[in-house]
Amino acid sequence: MSDGYNFGYLDEHTKRAIRRGLLKAVAIPGYQVPFASREMPLPYGWGTGGIQVTAAIVGPADTLKVIDQGADDTTNAISIRRFFARVAGVATTERTPEATIVQTRHRIPETPLSEGQILVYQVPIPEPLRWLEPRESETRKMHALADYGAMHVKLYEDIAIYGRIATSYDYPVRVDGRYLMRPSPIPKFDNPKMDMNPALQLFGAGREKRLYAVPPYTSVKSLDFEDHPFTVQSWDEECALCGSHDSFLDEVIVDDQGGRMFVCSDTDHCGQRRDAKAKPQTQPQVGAS
């Protein structure tokens, strides 16, 4: 840990203020709590909200994993991981089960999370009603009165135009049967993972100065119509590297001739599967003498 920085970069008062906001957010699942977002040493849109949440909750004993679009080795993920290694001196990892805090942009890890883990989302626009109702005073009132009928208008338009609900990311959800929430730009493929998840899920929007949370084992339901139920994406291909059929795949262009391949977007999940294939597990001997 480098000298000259307070533990976790933010000063103690700021961290306390954010923790207070987070406690309120956990107490009212899905409710957007305003907080005094600080300037961070990276631009808005690069994860300032998520970094502030992580800085407020990280402790010396924590192990941090940072993913961007599912990958541990992209510029943003590496920068943020190194940032916390420097200003907090915490251990970092790429393995999902080893991490106590996972900061993420655009994905939820394929490996199921467990109790005691915290998932921190970076949120660009927290307000699910923003494109329907431009006035903040009105959207707050709509949340207060649970006046969410207008949200289905967008889904109706999708079906009228494309014949199905074409919204594929940042798909609106209802938390604990009450608040309408934007799950941040994760693919709708990940929406079912939020429902009844044993891990704590925290959301930070730095530019918009909002915090919200989904506590462990809370119901998170994606909006839909009775005759057009919510479905997730599926692929005809399998992962070209690990052969997975059930993970979220990225299409990658590999040459100038239009050659392409599909690979898991979650690099840790893909790597674990490949390792497991390379050296098959030896069965533990039962009843060894």
Place this chain on the structure above:
Amino acid sequence: MSEPLFRVANVTRYHGQRIGCRDVSFDLRPGEVVGIVGESGSGKTTLLDCLSGRLTPSSGTIEYLARDGTMVDVFGLPEARRRLLMRTEWGMVRQNPRDGLRMGVSAGANVGEPLMAVGARHYGAIRHEAETWLGRVEIANDRIDDAPSTFSGGMMQRLQIARNLVTKPRLVFMDEPTGGLDVSVQATLLDLLRGLVVDLGLAAVIVTHDLAVARLLTHRLMVMRQGSVVEEGLTDQVLDDPHHAYTQLLVSAVLQP
């Protein structure tokens, strides 16, 4: 005579020091259409905004006989309940259809939105209802997925009417429903409105400065000037035998082609 559906008593609204409307009282019975006429700036729209629950009156009460048979004080209700009432039992047709419509989404979504707002979650049923209502306001069914911005002024106004009537309201407020439309389109729209009002047994409050519209659509008329009602009575009576000097001026100012 039946119980009043809507009872307005001494409604006054100030805009700061200025008077918006002063001491307006009237009763409205089911199926009755009352018109409010007067020059611009006479307080018609302020009054309509108060009546329709969008503007809180400075004093006075507005009561409404809800579907469950109880007389409710509109401004005494909690906001959630008032919104539900406005959404399920009332309609509001604005002068400029762009104010009353969601311009970014299709005609079908505009008609379907009030249904979704009260909990309809079956796409097929919502769409079917939207088709039915577009038919009733004479918009061709193949325009259901077109944006309202591609519609003519008269079509947009008819779309707004469909959007308001889809939840089967019992009371509709209209602010200059024929304003800004040419006379032939006005005639079609008036014919349509008259038909719908009779078919559905709607009660309505219509604000207009066009006395011909008032004569065609309304049963009773209130004439407003400088925020106060100066004369009221049966429409024919007020228009054919005006008593107040201002009403006489208003009636005589109508151009006869």
